[in-house]
Amino acid sequence: MQGRTITYSKNVFLPLTSVCHNRCGYCSFRKPVGEGCLMAPEEVREILRLGAAAGCTEALFTFGERPGEEEGFDRYLKDIGYSDILDYCFDLCREAITLGLLPHTNAGIMTYDELARFRTVNASMGLMLETTARIPAHTNSPGKDPDVRIRMLEDAGRLKIPFTTGLLVGIGERASDRRESLETIATIHRRYGHIQEVIIQNFCPKPGTPMGEDGTVTKKEFAETIQMARAILPEDIAVQIPPNLADASYFLKCGVNDLGGVSPVTVDYINPEHPWPEIERLREITAGYSLRERLCIYPRYIEKGWFDPALAPLIMQLDKQVQEKNL
Template sequence: MHRRVITFSRNVFLPLTTVCTNVCSYCTFRRPVEEGCVMPPEDVHRTIDEGVALGCTEALFTFGERPGEVPGFSDHLAALGYTDILDYCYDLCGYAIGAGILPHTNAGILTYEELERLREVNASMGLMLETTAEVPAHRNSPGKDPAVRIAMIEDAGRLHIPFTTGILIGIGEGPRDRLESLEVIADLHRRYGHIQEVIVQNFCPKEGTEMAGFAPASTAEMAETIRAAREILPPEVAVQIPPNLADARRLIRCGVDDLGGVSPLTIDYVNPEHPWPQIDALKSLVGDATLRERLCIYPRFIERGWYPASLATLIHTLQKQIEERSL
């Protein structure tokens, strides 16, 4: 009998800015310009270098959606010599590659052309669908329009970008909405074959937000949704949960395949009140399953060559590195 395998990626989290045009009712990541401007390049470089020294293989670049549309942001970016946050991200991805770590960018809504350009310097990319439902939590967040997010995930498929997406549980959607969201993702993957993993993430109320008094998603709701995800999604698409937010020890058995990016260096800037488990502690969370490290690009996409040629040597070097680490 084969033991189940649960995977994870060793990463560093790089929040290039917390300025965002969306105002979601549950979010504390977003900050006004005067509080959450641009992560300086020297800080990004230092974090990447320290992460590489700790054996990290993924540089997760994320930032608020369309920050350039927020008054005052462009002045801060201009001080670094840039007019567009995507140009800044592109150059930092290049630094990461040179340092020996694979970029994975989650930049919110991007056009087809922007995705195509960032694909040149990323091993994989991502965008949470969150939900196909129209929920009050998103009423001030134009980028959370389900149709807009679905269209971008479809564009990523057309471009053969290995992609991460997911749903957020407990933000006002119901059980039927969760099933519909999973069906939409499954259909996108059947058409384009590009979905690596689907995150089933539980809403956690945060002080200072409109939804601070809302009940968090329960473990029972998570378990039900994970089981549904495993039934609805094609077998090759991993079902992921965040081990710092969810009760991984209880949920693993429901059909979880992956624990996502876990960092030995940086915090979860989206959920800073929930520290990552130590990587060594992940082994106890998976019970009798086998814990296995992976890259941010899954093996089947490496085999298909779904990555820029400039990343070929680094991908194979890091793949060999994690294989040797698992011996």
């Protein structure tokens, strides 16, 4: 394992809203409609500018799923001149590109046509599968129906979108469910070849949520899940863990080869109690390995040209910059 390459990207994290139509039993990110429920355009622009100045290459746009289905949310969109949050996000993706950052959007469930539209302004996109099991934590979350999420993964493959997905471990699924979830992802990737990375994320209980008193996944169980992922997934898919939620220095030996996006500018708004490690800390964590920065679109997809032609100049420019930094 010594000398194996471990990758990461530098990003800014932009949660446009925490309003969400799902009501997952473990989530503390979701907030009700009200004042401050939507990031203002000027706030987003300032973060994008700060990110570009700090050498970030990725703008990670995320928000609650289908917030427009929540009563009263449309009023806040109307105040900034929009009727649909996807239109707002689309325009912000274009601004990110202008400022020198590659957008990666994780907007929850999207239709084929919505994915096709966002492909024109995104270098990569994502959706956590979480689990193929039907679990109590997802009872009031229509967007977490496994069939719906699998369909979107397949649509992204048909559209040749470099894609991120993953498992949330410890939310009520069994080890056999994790195996089934990983085998499902592997099957989809063998068909379409578009999955760049699979995140294996450990559940962290959130006080005040229905699952706030539940125990997190054990270290042994999490290690076994990572090892299972590496054994089941094709070799060209990176296995990623969040370095702010798990003991990365320990789990690297289980087959992890990517540490995801870390930000010198923004916090992890979904897990704000767990700060991102600074780059120097990443170097300490990966001692004995080769740590390399990457873009949100992996090199093989750059070589294949799996991106909209309008993104080519920025992708090539940033790819050259990270390659020079990695020398």
